[in-house]
Amino acid sequence: MSIRLSGVDYVHPNGQTALQGIDLTLNPGEQVAIIGPSGAGKTTLLRLLATSLLPSSGELRLLDLQPARLGSGDLRRLRSRIGLIHQSPPLPPRQRVVTAVLAGRLGQWSLARALVSLCYPLDIPGARQELARLDLGDRLFDRCDQLSGGQQQRVGIARTLYQRPDLLLADEPVSAMDPVLADHTLSLLGEVARERQLPLVASLHAVDLALKHFPRILGLRAGRILFDKSAGEVSEQDLTALYANESLTARQSEPANPAIARPVRCL
Amino acid sequence: MKRTLLNALTLTLLCAAVAASFIWLQLDFSSLVTADGREQMARYVAAFFPPNTSPAWLAKLWQGALETLAISAIGTLLAALFGAALSLLAAGRMGTLARSFCRLLLNALRSVPELVWAALMVLAAGLGPFAGTLALALHTTGVLGRLFAEALENTPTAPATALREAGAGRIVAFLYGTLPGVLPQWLSYTLYRWENNIRMAAVLGFVGAGGLGQMLHVTLSLFQQSKASSVIIAMLAMVLLVDALSGWLRARLG
Numbered sequence: 446m447s448i449r450l451s452g453v454d455y456v457h458p459n460g461q462t463a464l465q466g467i468d469l470t471l472n473p474g475e476q477v478a479i480i481g482p483s484g485a486g487k488t489t490l491l492r493l494l495a496t497s498l499l500p501s502s503g504e505l506r507l508l509d510l511q512p513a514r515l516g517s518g519d520l521r522r523l524r525s526r527i528g529l530i531h532q533s534p535p536l537p538p539r540q541r542v543v544t545a546v547l548a549g550r551l552g553q554w555s556l557a558r559a560l561v562s563l564c565y566p567l568d569i570p571g572a573r574q575e576l577a578r579l580d581l582g583d584r585l586f587d588r589c590d591q592l593s594g595g596q597q598q599r600v601g602i603a604r605t606l607y608q609r610p611d612l613l614l615a616d617e618p619v620s621a622m623d624p625v626l627a628d629h630t631l632s633l634l635g636e637v638a639r640e641r642q643l644p645l646v647a648s649l650h651a652v653d654l655a656l657k658h659f660p661r662i663l664g665l666r667a668g669r670i671l672f673d674k675s676a677g678e679v680s681e682q683d684l685t686a687l688y689a690n691e692s693l694t695a696r697q698s699e700p701a702n703p704a705i706a707r708p709v710r711c712l
Numbered sequence: 713m714k715r716t717l718l719n720a721l722t723l724t725l726l727c728a729a730v731a732a733s734f735i736w737l738q739l740d741f742s743s744l745v746t747a748d749g750r751e752q753m754a755r756y757v758a759a760f761f762p763p764n765t766s767p768a769w770l771a772k773l774w775q776g777a778l779e780t781l782a783i784s785a786i787g788t789l790l791a792a793l794f795g796a797a798l799s800l801l802a803a804g805r806m807g808t809l810a811r812s813f814c815r816l817l818l819n820a821l822r823s824v825p826e827l828v829w830a831a832l833m834v835l836a837a838g839l840g841p842f843a844g845t846l847a848l849a850l851h852t853t854g855v856l857g858r859l860f861a862e863a864l865e866n867t868p869t870a871p872a873t874a875l876r877e878a879g880a881g882r883i884v885a886f887l888y889g890t891l892p893g894v895l896p897q898w899l900s901y902t903l904y905r906w907e908n909n910i911r912m913a914a915v916l917g918f919v920g921a922g923g924l925g926q927m928l929h930v931t932l933s934l935f936q937q938s939k940a941s942s943v944i945i946a947m948l949a950m951v952l953l954v955d956a957l958s959g960w961l962r963a964r965l966g
Contacts (some may be wrong), residue, residue: 497877535870548888552879559884608878671900682810 447612447644448494453503453669463489465668467503471644475523476635478659481647482688485665487648489534491616492573493528494646496520508611509603525552528649532617534601538590542581542624544599545589549608575603578633594621594710602630606637613638615647619654631658651685756892759937762799763945764945773946776855778925781950783841784913788906789895794849795856796898802861814857830921844921848909859901860894867893896965898911903958903965924950 447520448471455464473479479487492498493505504513510523525590528549536545543566550568553560561567569585576582579599589597598621605613615634619627630646635658638645649655655662655678664671664679664687672683722757743749800806802814832846837843872889880888917925931940 454914495877497873499809521881523879524877529877531874535868535874536891537871537889539896540888540892541798544888548875548880550882551875551881551888555882556881556884559880559887563887585922678735 447471447475447508448505449506450493450500451504453493453500453505455486455493456499456501463668464493464500466533466617467670469663469670469673471646472582473640474636474639475643475646476645477661477663477666478661478665478685479646480650480655481665481671482690484694486668487665488616489647490665491529491563491614491646494612494614495527496524500657504549511620512518518597521552525608526611528605528613530602530613530615530618532598532620533594534597534604535537535656536589536597536600538588540589541585542576542587542589543572543677544576545600546604546607549604549606552608571607572603575607576600578606579603595623595626597621599630609641611643612645613645615645617648617650620650621703628657742888756937759935760940760941762800763942764936764938765942769939769942773924773942776853776924776927776943777946778949779841779945780910780917781924781954783916784848784906784954787845787913788847788852788902788909790845791852791856792854792902795860798853798857799860801863802857803864805806805864815861818854818857818861820854821850822858824851826851826916828920830916831919834920839922841922843915844923844934847916848913849923851919852905852909856901856905860898863894863897863901880940892957900962900965903962907955907958911951913959914951931952 448469450469451469453464453467453565454462456462459699467490479490480485489498491586493500494507499505499513507523507578508526510519512523515523535592547562547568548565554562558567566572573582573585576585576599579602581596581603584592584596584600589600592600598618599700602618603617605615613634619630619633622630632656634647635646637643647655647659661674662676663673664681664683664685671687672679674683725783734923744753781909798814798818801810802818804811811886830844831841833846837846857952867890869890872885875889876884880893913923914925914928917923917927920930924943927938928943928947930942931937
């Protein structure tokens with residue numbers, strides 16, 4: 446079992462409940478897309494899987510380990526086996542692309558190797574190979590701030606692929622790409638996950654992309670799993686229920702009602 | 713109406729203060745423009761020309777200039793190293809206690825001017841360039857430490873956090889995630905302080921801390937104006953040169 450969540454809740458430090466009673470099991474090589482409206486808890490769920498957050502209650506097992514019970518050394522080793530692709534890749538603007546990609550394996554490198562590689566990139570062919578798959582092989586020695594948003598997103602993906610993780614996570618990995626590129630990139634991620642027998646969890650805004658590229662779909666709404674089905678079984682009703690926006694539809698049908706026009710408190 | 717009255721009162725007070733200052737300090741500007749005064753000034757100024765360009769003196773000047781250059785460069789380099797180390801603490805990377813202590817230390821170092829540090833260091837380390845270097849290093853550590861810490865605090869933390877979450881250690885995450893963001897700023901601040909310090913190093917000699925300043929102090933005290941004037945020219949040339957060099961480097965960094 447690569448991922449197992451049972452009865453996981455997550456409450457933000459400000460008291461807001463982000464996730465409630467999440468049960469999820471993923472086997473090696475299994476690929477899941479998380480879809481759902483904004484604020485449903487997709488990013489929080491991915492951050493739990495990346496161990497940057499710990500569940501408030503319930504059990505979370507990743508690669509047969511429980512991050513909540515690990516000491517700092519073991520947690521670091523576990524983290525070096527988990528690769529998270531960020532929505533807006535956190536690349537230092539003035540860093541060269543090659544260094545940014547090689548940084549993916551810092552969790553596995555010794556301090557001495559990391560220091561030498563900072564001055565002179567040690568594994569240029571390795572970085573070039575990952576970038577070439579994403580069609581960026583010629584941008585190896587450019588600075589990250591010379592790239593477009595979509596290109597930076599692909600550098601972030603190259604870094605995570607270079608990391609060679611045992612668990613692949615992606616938070617809106619193609620949000621800054623055009624449709625053709627997004628399609629191509631998701632195929633590539635699926636391919637890599639199949640090749641290396643990795644479990645892949647990705648959150649996506651575009652439902653059509655999720656249904657096309659992922660065999661299993663998880664619908665998340667208001668911190669709960671609304672459905673967990675294979676892509677073929679997801680019906681129109683499922684999607685309508687998932688994305689139904691009560692406050693927007695109510696306002697459309699009864700625009701004159703002053704009770705509904707009252708501002709909603711967000712905090 | 714009330715406002716006009718208030719303004720008039722302020723103006724009167726200011727004028728009174730200025731007049732009182734003149735009386736208190738017994739400034740006698742009239743003596744400047746008497747025939748005798750003018751003649752003395754002209755004689756004094758004329759003694760500066762022509763500057764002394766004898767080979768022996770030029771050789772000493774060259775040595776003095778190198779000494780001043782070395783004092784400012786090493787002082788600034790030491791300050792950049794210590795400032796970088798202290799700025800990590802002052803930016804709160806090792807807890808709030810270390811943060812408050814370091815801020816206090818940096819403020820203390822910074823609030824004592826270079827000349828005062830130099831006077832103290834001459835007492836501690838004896839006359840000569842070592843005292844000047846220490847004085848510059850101490851004051852500049854305070855300045856750079858503070859500036860470095862602010863640059864650190866204003867740098868996005870996301871890159872380093874992402875690396876930590878991929879299993880990287882603290883040091884490596886700092887080097888790969890944070891340093892690329894702050895290093896250009898740190899270098900730029902350091903070069904700017906070096907420009908300031910080369911001017912300061914030229915002055916520090918007046919309290920016996922070596923370099924061109926000390927030569928200027930000695931020649932002026934011995935009324936060797938023509939030698940003093942070549943020292944001043946050498947100082948000017950060196951400061952202009954370093955300003956140009958540092959400006960060019962900073963433009964390349966930006």
